[in-house]
Amino acid sequence: MDIRFDRYLKALAANYRDGGTEHTGRAALENFLNTFAVDAMAPGIEVQHEPKRDADKGSPDFKVKRQGMILGYVEVKEIGANLDKILKSDQIVKYRKLSDNIVVTDYFHFIRIDGAGKILDRQSLAFPNDIESRTIQVNPDKAEAVSKLLAAFFSSPPQGLQRAQQLAVALATRSKLLRDYLTEELVRQTKVHKEGRLHGLYDVFREQVFHELTVTEFADAFAQMLAYGLFLAKLNASDDEIIRLDNVRRFIPGSFRLIRELVRFLEEMQETEYDEAKWVVDEILSIVNGLAIANIREDLSFRQRKAISRKIRAGDEEEHRLFERDPFIYFYEDFLRAYDKETRKARGVYYTPPPVVNFIVRAVDDILKNQFQIADGLADHKKVTVLDFAAGTGTFLLEVMQRIFDNIGGPETGKADAVVREHMLKNLYGFEYLIAPYTIAHLKLSQYLQGQRPSADRK
Structure with missing residues (x-):
């Protein structure tokens, strides 16, 4: 027996x-x-x-x-x-x-x-x-x-997701649960005390991003940020690395205050007042740790998207590079469609295909050089200021940065550090109404700059 x-x-x-x-x-x-x-x-x-x-x-x-x-x-x-x-x-x-x-x-x-x-x-x-x-x-x-x-x-094997649509639905489902828990906890902190980390984050967002931000709007945006931030953390880790609350700091760039606060909050979720929400975060960690990254990357590739039905294909190696560059920045559209289809439609969250972004940025750069006689084009820090008034997750700004590096001969030249410090960080601007893509743009752009600068300059 x-x-x-x-x-x-x-x-x-x-x-x-x-x-x-x-x-x-x-x-x-x-x-x-x-x-x-x-x-x-x-x-x-x-x-x-x-x-x-x-x-x-x-x-x-x-x-x-x-x-x-x-x-x-x-x-x-x-x-x-x-x-x-x-x-x-x-x-x-x-x-x-x-x-x-x-x-x-x-x-x-x-x-x-x-x-x-x-x-x-x-x-x-x-x-x-x-x-x-x-x-x-x-x-x-x-x-x-x-x-x-x-x-x-x-x-029974854990559910390792291999398709982008599955991932979008899985993250969106858990983000909605997380939003509800964060809303309740934020309301509680507002009534009882305002020293909690979550309420502190709410104050930071109202101060730096949107002064009229409500509790509900913040909880909604922050739930999206947490879910998407953990997804990006997994992308920054090695395939066999397990993301946990106590090591996530290593995989999320902390180059500006909102992201630093985000990471600090993830670590604080071990505290008892967040027990109601922590299990949902564990769910999200489970999802990202089980991702078949190679399959997700392929599925997010523009080769697999609807553009194919319109016979838009990469015609050469350069165009193929554009189609394949960082497809995860566009995944937010898929995520938001699963999370809140009406918000996506109302706020116009739709990606611009990489070849179109590249064409527009190259055209502007050429006009600056040929029509305005600015030899360095977009890389000129004295005459050029760039504003993307609907920045989304930073697609155009990322392409502008790439073009600037191309104009100075690449990120390994002696000019790179000065260009980043005196031009990119001072003269490139982006406005975005939705907080989640705003923060994702910061994550992606800071990650890109850290990757392009010489290793001695990375911090």
């Missing part, structure tokens, strides 16, 4: 001998689940018990993770609960949007479902009155059936 089941039922009997709630048997269930995690085919599986939260906004009771990615959830209800009714609850519907691998249990009955709500397996180990006897007997057939259900749960 499998000794794990005997120990589990005896532990439940001891815990519930004098009554109890749905939380009374959590320790016994956690130990029981951990035995299956140890025996699972894949190494490095971790069963993480989440603390008790409000019923309407809590996280799953147990998260099962493998190598930084969430493998599935276990939701626990009180003994004797109607699990079929629970499966139809808003709570489970919410969890199904996040995972295809969920187990719902009342300690004795186990039901495994997928993201569509389909019941993959259901088994009963025992009934509550079975543990009232002094001699607990484990039915071997029932134990074997539950063992197979849990083995299937633990052997």
Whole structure:
């Protein structure tokens, strides 16, 4: 007989001998689940018990993770609960949007479902009155059936996303949850005290970006920034590097105050007041850690986008370079379409294809040189000022920077540091109404400049 089941039922009997709630048997269930995690085919599986939260906004009771990615959830209800009714609850519907691998249990009955709500397996180990006897007997057939259900749960691979559209939906779904939690916490800090990091960030944004910014608008934008910032952090890390809250600082450029505050807030999310939101951030970390980066990069490539249907293809090596340059800067459009389609439409968040951006920037540079007799074109720091009044995620500004470096002979010349310091940082401007793309533009532009400057000048 499998000794794990005997120990589990005896532990439940001891815990519930004098009554109890749905939380009374959590320790016994956690130990029981951990035995299956140890025996699972894949190494490095971790069963993480989440603390008790409000019923309407809590996280799953147990998260099962493998190598930084969430493998599935276990939701626990009180003994004797109607699990079929629970499966139809808003709570489970919410969890199904996040995972295809969920187990719902009342300690004795186990039901495994997928993201569509389909019941993959259901088994009963025992009934509550079975543990009232002094001699607990484990039915071997029932134990074997539950063992197979849990083995299937633990052997299910984490969901590693390979398509851009899947990624956009996954990030958007979790960003909406994060927005709701941040709004509640910000309202609480506003009423109770204003010294919290989140409220401090709100003040920074109102001071530096948009003076009339509301709490709701900030929470909405900041949720997008957090999700997208973690995505960019993964892009900056090596393929096998696992992004965590305690190491994310290494992968997000901190070259201006808003980004520094963003990184500091991610580190502070370990504090108890952010427990309600932290599990959603863990979800986002799971998504980005599980990305098939090569597949995502290929899928985001302009070779795969709708331009193909209009027969717009790279005609030569130079144009191919334009199509392939940093496609992730355009991913924000896909993300916002999944997150808030109406905002995307109302604010005009649509990418300009790289060859068009390149053509416009080259044309302006040529006009400066030929018509205005400015020999250095866009690189002239005394006569040229650039303003992108709808900067989005920085596409045009990035191309202008590239053109400036081209005009001075490349970033490795002796002129590069002076051009960055005296021209790019002083004479290139971008306005953007939406805070998330505004911040993403800063991330991408600062990352680009750090990559182009000589190594001795990087800070």
